[in-house]
Amino acid sequence: MTAAARMSEPMPRGGEAVLTVKNLESYYGPIMAIRGVSLEVRQGQIVTVLGANGAGKTTLLKTISGVMNPQKGQILYAGGDIAGWEPDRVVRAGIVHVPEGREVFPLLTVEENLRMGAFVRSDREGVRRDEEMVYSYFPILAERRRQAAGTMSGGQQQMLAIGRGLMAKPKLMLLDEPSLGLSPLLVKEIFAIIRRLNREQGVTMMLVEQNARVALEVADYGYVMELGRIVMDDTAPRLLMSKDVQEFYLGVQEQTQRGQKRWKQKKTWR
């Protein structure tokens, strides 16, 4: 089945839709970076959006979180269209964006960064509890709570960026390439925590990644983006098995070709 045909047929995928994006278009001046994107994020799921550098993943998240305004389309969330809302209103509504490149406040301490994340909240007791919750998931942040964020490693800053996002008590978290620039071991560790946060804290996640394998290993459902468009979507296990995804995003093409060559050689020997 083609991606287009599949998309027009809603797939049975568990919970209710938390976010439904319809025919979204976003521009940088005259350049259309998002070219009619439609997708759905369901309650309690991790949905990944995969794609090469420049595919439009960051632009998509910026448009959802209100950093950019779409020219066309709808972003349906909590019973209304939030397209064009101001970023702080989107945060108050429960959508938090953890940006590409972490962007922690470098001169503020870990603790101060976390508290900045709670700027939309007035329930002091809840904020204090969530700070402890963040420290329980990221013990290194507790150890470093008085350290300036800018002096920490990339992995620690990524943990802080996620922790700061959690402090807003999101219903939906938008994560932009949390694996970027981190060692494979750290990526594994951070993705395991993302998975736990999703399962244990009930945070629905939209996870944008170039690192298709790690993303598909934690995700429930995935979309593949190319040049501003969604070109494929399926459950994460099925995308992992898909020949196209393997060839273009998991880098197994060479191995497969080598395997086939060896196979042919074997046949001629016989």
Ligand SMILES: Nc1ncnc2c1ncn2[C@@H]1O[C@H](COP(=O)(O)OP(=O)(O)O)[C@@H](O)[C@H]1O
């Ligand atoms: N600030 C910008 N001004 C103009 N074009 C941009 C800007 N940011 C991104 N683009 C272009 O928009 C497209 C999508 O970029 P982006 O959303 O950053 O992709 P991704 O996150 O998938 O790497 C690319 O062609 C990129 O060059």
Ligand SMILES: [Mg+2]
């Ligand atoms: Mg990006």
